[in-house]
Amino acid sequence: MTDRMTEELTRGVPRPTGAGELFQLLRDGRPRTRADLAAVTGQARSTVAARVDLLLSSGLVAPAGEAASTGGRPPVTFAFNPRARAVLAVDLGATHARLAVTDLAGQVLVEHHQPLAIAEGPDVVLDRVARVGTELVREAGREPTDLVSVGVGLPGPVDHGTGRPTNPPIMPGWDDADVPGHLGRLLGVPVLVDNDVNVMALGEHASTYPEVDHLLFIKVATGIGAGIISDGQIRRGAQGAAGDLGHIAVPGGRDLPCRCGNTGCLEAVASGSAIATALRSEGLEVASSSEVVALVRAGNLAASRAVREAGRDIGGVLAACVSLLNPSLIVVGGVVAEAGEHLLAGIREVVYRRSLPLATQHLRIVTTRTKGRAGVLGASAMAAEHVLSSAAIDASLG
Known part of the structure; x- marks a missing residue:
């Protein structure tokens, strides 16, 4: 390797001090030699070799073939082995549960989706999650000892x-x-929990935008909420309440009562439930967000207009978020987003009109590309990070 290549590789890269930090360099999956x-x-080859051997013994790093030789015996390369362990990802909604067993890179090995009412309470729901999760680990062809952590998304703060x-x-x-304690006792591994x-x-x-450091994810369903990625990290706020978009007052909106006790909240005006209520007042038989989407897809003009107007209301609140947070990407998901361009058109119309040009110059507003899997993919990423951080690797290697 030339001096110039070495300089380019090392510029701005923190110097690893242990096996855990060395492992972080390998998590991108690219094969590297000990010399690389x-x-x-900047560490001695003997030090690097000892730490690579530790990582090889854990199974988290595996040989990945030989590098091109410049003379003599070709050097062996090493890479992250995400299939060495597995995590269980759990996405719980008001009326559904989606579970998946994934490898440590978020690749889904097997998944399951079923109706499950969150209102049945933690004992019933979590016991069911543990039973199904254990069955899925077996179905994925993994041993119980392969499971190292669980990630759970819940539909509430x-x-x-x-x-x-x-x-x-x-x-x-x-x-x-005590969701982590309950599931942890049943499954015997650490459990990480967050808002859905x-x-x-x-x-x-x-899974889709790892290169985007500033992203807002907006879920439009029975309620409305936001997840904030800033500087590549999720931002939860002081008490974990960041992103509670649904209870911001809509600028110039209707004075409708909200379940939070206030009036005029975005959720009361523009959620799937709010759209369904408005359409019922026009004489349409519609009871849920899914039925609203079905009407839009069937070409119902009243439903299409209502969804677009909901998009404008959401856009009015998002315009303030864009000015405050300056994201480069807004991803819209949730059941109502399945209505297609009607919702997105309303959001874009207001955000681009009301936000400053500098904030929207490179802003993209798109619908989710994960096809209902965002929850399990995020739960997987959260659970995997817990066992793959530098500190966790060093602790596991003793």
């Missing part, structure tokens, strides 16, 4: 530090429930 790693880190729900409005009996929209933002970022 020594050049990047969560104290991320404890993993306990905090006064969740649509989750009766869940307030302060934060988890969906993580999933969209990790």
Whole structure:
């Protein structure tokens, strides 16, 4: 390797001090030789070789073939081995559960989706999650000992530090429930828990837009919420309440009562439930967000107009978020986003009109590309990060 190539590789790269930090260089999956790693880190080859051997013994790093030879025996390359372990990803909604077993890079090995009412309470729901999760690990052809962590997204506010729900409005009996403790006892591994929209933002970022450092994920369904990615990291706020978009007052909006006790909130005006209520007042038989989407897809003009108007209301709130946070990408997901361009057109119309040109110069507003998987992909990323961080690797290697 030339001096120039070494300089380019090492510019701005922190010098790893342990096996855990060395492992972070390999997480991109690119095969590297011991000499490559020594050049990047500036460490002695003997030190690098000892740490690579530790990582090889863990199974998290594996031989990846031989590099091109410049004379003599070709050097062996090494790369991250994401299939060495597995994680269980759990996305719980008001009326559904989606579970997946993935490898450590978020590749789905097997998944399951079923109706499950969150209102049945933590004991019923979490016991069911543990049973299905255990079956999925077996179905994926993995041993129980291969499972190293679990990630869970819940449809309500969560104290991320404890993993306990905090006064969740649509989750009766869940307030302060010890979700990590309950699942951890049943499955025997660490459990990470967060709000479902934060988890969906993580999933969209990790699986589709890893190069985007500033991203807003907007979920439009029975409620409305946002997950905030800034400087490449999820931002939860002081009490984990960041992104509660649905309870911001709509500028110039209708004075409709909201379940939070206020009036004129975005959720009360523009959520799937709010659209369904407005359409019923026009004489249409529609009871849910899914039925609203079905009407739009069937070409119903009243439903299409209502969804576009909801998009404008959402855009009015998002315009303020764009000015405040300056994201480069807004991803819109949730059931109502399946209505297609009607919702997106309304959002774009107002955001681009009301935000400053500098903030929208390179801003893209798109619908999710994860096809309902954002929650499990984010739960997987959250669970994997817990066991793949530098500190976690060093601790596991003793």
